[in-house]
Amino acid sequence: MLTRADAVALDAADPLARYRADFVIPDPSLVYLDGNSLGRTPRRTLARLGSLAGEEWAGRLIGGWDDWLSLPSRVGDALAPLIGAHTGEVVVHDSTSVNLFQLVHAAAALRTGRRVVAVADDEFPSDRYVVAGAAQALGLDVRRLRDGIRLGDVAVIVRSLVDYRTGEAADLAGFTAAARDAGAIVIWDLCHAVGAIEVDLHAAGVQMAVGCTYKFLNGGPGAPAFSFVDHSLHAKLQQPIHGWFSHRDQFETDSPYAPHLDARRLLIGTPPVLSLVGAEEGIALTAHAGMAAVAAKTTALTQFGLALCDQAGLMSPTPRDAARRGGHVAVVHRDARALVPRLAAEAHVVADFRPPDIVRLGCSALTTRFTDVYDGIDALMNLAASA
């Protein structure tokens, strides 16, 4: 029988516990289990925004661009080791939707002759919308991704590594290998994985991926997303939005368009510097803690959460196999839609609801305490019992 004392003991033994002090936490009593939607605010981000706006922008003015021009690739290079990528393969820019759009085009251009893009019916909605829009623009058919799907004519598959509802993690290496064997390129959406669990893109043979930085990486609301493309594809990489940040001689206005030779080919327009440094600071914190330690803590938090769910009689579709789950625990309940606001109002617990019947409990390694998991699930159990 797990008790709150177990949670207290786990927090006391947690080697990452000290990182919580690196975040701005105005209300320490709040049980925040939604870092999988929006991570907390790193103290260094707050300081950085002040120095960026008050000193770099105000003081260096246009000269600030000497540093800022390289931010998308610099932040990408800092992110790369967290996902098993190399220098020059990751850029931080635009949004997951824009980046996915680019890569669907890029992947389709590498698989001319194939006329199908595959995506699951229950994939994250924005990904489904982007895939459908890109397919329409490209004249491709969209096929439902499911077990037993024919892949012989599939050019591109878009798939989330971690399911945004259940928290189930796909078999990154196995699925990628099967798709590659069949001649398809998988674009992995890492939004619900990056900064939570170990991801080794090269070990898994991944060719393309996108993801966001505002969830487990604590980059700030709407911080730019990232794109990964395996270096072996860079020379052939074509995407349709040719902005000046992808152009090698950016300020030589008479030179014909010639994109960079690495992932910077995917850059488009002038990047949102204030939001980009938020991503940089968030990534730096996770890198400082070490991805292995972060992933181990995520696993411990979700394991503790699942054990508590079992004990409380709450039903969870989140896998018990740690290798097959991400950074949140899902609880299925017919009153989920009503329970989430009640958790906030009656128990000071922030979780989120995903239709039709899921309560998501996010476990952010750098800020979530085992006591948060305990208190959140305890409150959920009590409210569910009275629902």
Place this chain on the structure above:
Amino acid sequence: MLTRADAVALDAADPLARYRADFVIPDPSLVYLDGNSLGRTPRRTLARLGSLAGEEWAGRLIGGWDDWLSLPSRVGDALAPLIGAHTGEVVVHDSTSVNLFQLVHAAAALRTGRRVVAVADDEFPSDRYVVAGAAQALGLDVRRLRDGIRLGDVAVIVRSLVDYRTGEAADLAGFTAAARDAGAIVIWDLCHAVGAIEVDLHAAGVQMAVGCTYKFLNGGPGAPAFSFVDHSLHAKLQQPIHGWFSHRDQFETDSPYAPHLDARRLLIGTPPVLSLVGAEEGIALTAHAGMAAVAAKTTALTQFGLALCDQAGLMSPTPRDAARRGGHVAVVHRDARALVPRLAAEAHVVADFRPPDIVRLGCSALTTRFTDVYDGIDALMNLAASA
């Protein structure tokens, strides 16, 4: 004969002079004539970033989205009156390059049967690259925009209102009318016009426009851009990047994609909130000063600058007709590339160079003093004489 005393007198009589105190200006002796590349830092932006990160994000966490979700349209609605647009017609999002890409697609979709996109050879490079990339994706031909161009088969024309080098402003109403008469849609790039001069999109019959917020609107480095689409086109507006922020029922994950009924159809992914509030604050300052007063000051600054150029024997291609120029004065000099860094190093004057031979002197109504214009051109004259 104009002297520095004239500049001092003009500053003393300037009704907008007090707005300079609303900006962070660490070095008041710096002659900054590059607000047309990157505007200065509003004090309220600095404060807003602190409260946004330290209170809204850190304190409200995911609940902050209750306010942030509407930022792209709210900031767009605040910008709309500065360009003669209506509520619901402007959204602030992504970058000029992405937005232009969307509108080239949208305009082409409204002109099926026509297979040509027209853009000038000397249009701003990123616009040319975007047009070429979009045309390639759409299977359209790119035709060189110039006097006497055939428009009978042209679907879309992309054109800057203010030339980024010469500062010449196009005839917004006249060119739009001629294009519409010929059945083409003009997408106006307002980057070098918005926040500098009076722009009345509806009076000119404009159907589509894009522009940025980090130049004369002082939105901060890489602040998101904007898109304008005339309301009569909203219902038919189709663009290819279908992100969840364009979807009416954003959080109802089972609903089929159904975009908003206004300019929000152009929204894509999660917006970069930190950069977006920079745009909001910058736009608010210009709105507070009043666009008519801002435009009058711009005209006075550039007129003073042109008179000084004439007096100094500096050659400028910037039109003498105030109705035909934007917010910067261009000086043509064979040593322009070398003169710009010398201006900074030897005279504490920041201007910028644009190939092959132009020195740009930006006049930002809220921050540029007549003495800045005087000192900048005086320094340029002296350096040019010794070059």
